[in-house]
Amino acid sequence: MKAIKITRPGDSSVLELQEQPTPQPQSGQLLIRVRAAGINRSDIHQRIGGYKMDPTGQIPGLEVAGIVEQCGPNTSRWQVGDSVCALISGGGYADYVTVDERHCLPIPPNMTFAEAASLPETILTVWSTVFRWGHLSDGENLLVHGGSSGIGVTAIQLAKAFGANAYATAGSDEKCAFCEQIGAIKCINYKKEDFEKALTDIEINVILDMVGGDYTPKNLRLLAMDGRLMFINAMQGANSQIHIPTLMQKRITISGSMLKPRDANFKANLTADVEKQVWPLLTNGRLKPVIYRTFPLSEAAKAQDLMASSEHIGKIILEVD
Numbered sequence: 001m002k003a004i005k006i007t008r009p010g011d012s013s014v015l016e017l018q019e020q021p022t023p024q025p026q027s028g029q030l031l032i033r034v035r036a037a038g039i040n041r042s043d044i045h046q047r048i049g050g051y052k053m054d055p056t057g058q059i060p061g062l063e064v065a066g067i068v069e070q071c072g073p074n075t076s077r078w079q080v081g082d083s084v085c086a087l088i089s090g091g092g093y094a095d096y097v098t099v100d101e102r103h104c105l106p107i108p109p110n111m112t113f114a115e116a117a118s119l120p121e122t123i124l125t126v127w128s129t130v131f132r133w134g135h136l137s138d139g140e141n142l143l144v145h146g147g148s149s150g151i152g153v154t155a156i157q158l159a160k161a162f163g164a165n166a167y168a169t170a171g172s173d174e175k176c177a178f179c180e181q182i183g184a185i186k187c188i189n190y191k192k193e194d195f196e197k198a199l200t201d202i203e204i205n206v207i208l209d210m211v212g213g214d215y216t217p218k219n220l221r222l223l224a225m226d227g228r229l230m231f232i233n234a235m236q237g238a239n240s241q242i243h244i245p246t247l248m249q250k251r252i253t254i255s256g257s258m259l260k261p262r263d264a265n266f267k268a269n270l271t272a273d274v275e276k277q278v279w280p281l282l283t284n285g286r287l288k289p290v291i292y293r294t295f296p297l298s299e300a301a302k303a304q305d306l307m308a309s310s311e312h313i314g315k316i317i318l319e320v321d
């Protein structure tokens with residue numbers, strides 16, 4: 001099969017299209033013929049050597065959509081020919097990938113493979129962080145930093161669908177207009193305006209933050225009593241000042257999570273929960289995939305460069321013939 005490999009840590013030129021052995025499904029796994037694969041920010045982190053590197057190189061890619069080609073031993077739910085999308089722990093930039101059958105979801109009716117490949121990583125991350133862990137509930141206010149990211153557009157739409165009010169920050173007026181178009185009550189262009197000042201009259205219950213650094217003191221000041229600050233990255237800085245009395249006075253909870261290293265049973269349980277609670281929103285149109293651009297598999301480097309530029313709104317997808 002053809003696959004994109006990270007040949008060594010570095011810029012996008014280290015991504016090479018190579019001939020690779022097709023993986024074989026093990027117990028509980030399916031072999032999927034990949035038709036589309038989502039690009040995620042952590043693929044770039046992996047490429048530059050941010051995670052422990054397998055010396056023989058790695059195939060990136062944390063989510064795919066495609067067709068079940070083969071069912072391994074001890075699988076029961078899916079049949080050869082089924083269209084599925086799935087969360088995987090790597091290997092998505094390829095013609096074929098193996099996946100735990102419990103991490104697969106049915107492709108909603110009338111959805112393209114590219115659209116379906118844009119769903120698993122963002123929905124599972126937002127569902128686990130904002131709803132299961134952050135307990136965002138009906139009528140509460142959510143602030144999403146990076147509102148135009150793949151994660152951000154999912155968080156805004158899900159908050160609205162579950163009766164919460166979404167606020168966002170993003171780095172341009174165009175991005176902010178888009179966030180408001182998909183359901184944010186207000187989006188602040190953080191390059192023009194201080195988001196803390198702009199939101200000072202709003203009692204924020206949950207903040208989904210991927211920025212860290214000097215956002216943290218502002219986030220803590222914006223949070224309401226019993227507010228929850230949930231980290232999924234720290235793109236601006238890993239260290240922040242925390243004013244402990246603010247935490248104590250408002251009984252704030254600070255937490256964070258990483259989906260990728262969670263074990264297979266956790267991911268299976270989360271996937272089942274998402275299928276029950278979130279998947280119907282894709283059928284009734286209350287949650288829509290947002291795709292900025294697709295690239296052929298051979299242009300994975302260009303796709304990652306576009307993501308690194310942060311020009312995009314929503315998801316960037318690789319299409320696999």
Ligand SMILES: NC(=O)c1ccc[n+]([C@@H]2O[C@H](COP(=O)([O-])OP(=O)(O)OC[C@H]3O[C@@H](n4cnc5c(N)ncnc54)[C@H](OP(=O)(O)O)[C@@H]3O)[C@@H](O)[C@H]2O)c1
Nearest residue numbers: 040041125146149150151170171210232233257258259310
């Ligand atoms: N922990 C987890 O399990 C988990 C899972 C999935 C994703 N994530 C993280 O969630 C974030 C979004 O992921 P994604 O794949 O959706 O990425 P993405 O689409 O590339 O979005 C990232 C956005 O963040 C903004 N940004 C970049 N650097 C920034 C900075 N220094 N300060 C403020 N904003 C900045 C950019 O938009 P602006 O124009 O607004 O700056 C950019 O579009 C990433 O950081 C990713 O690593 C974490």
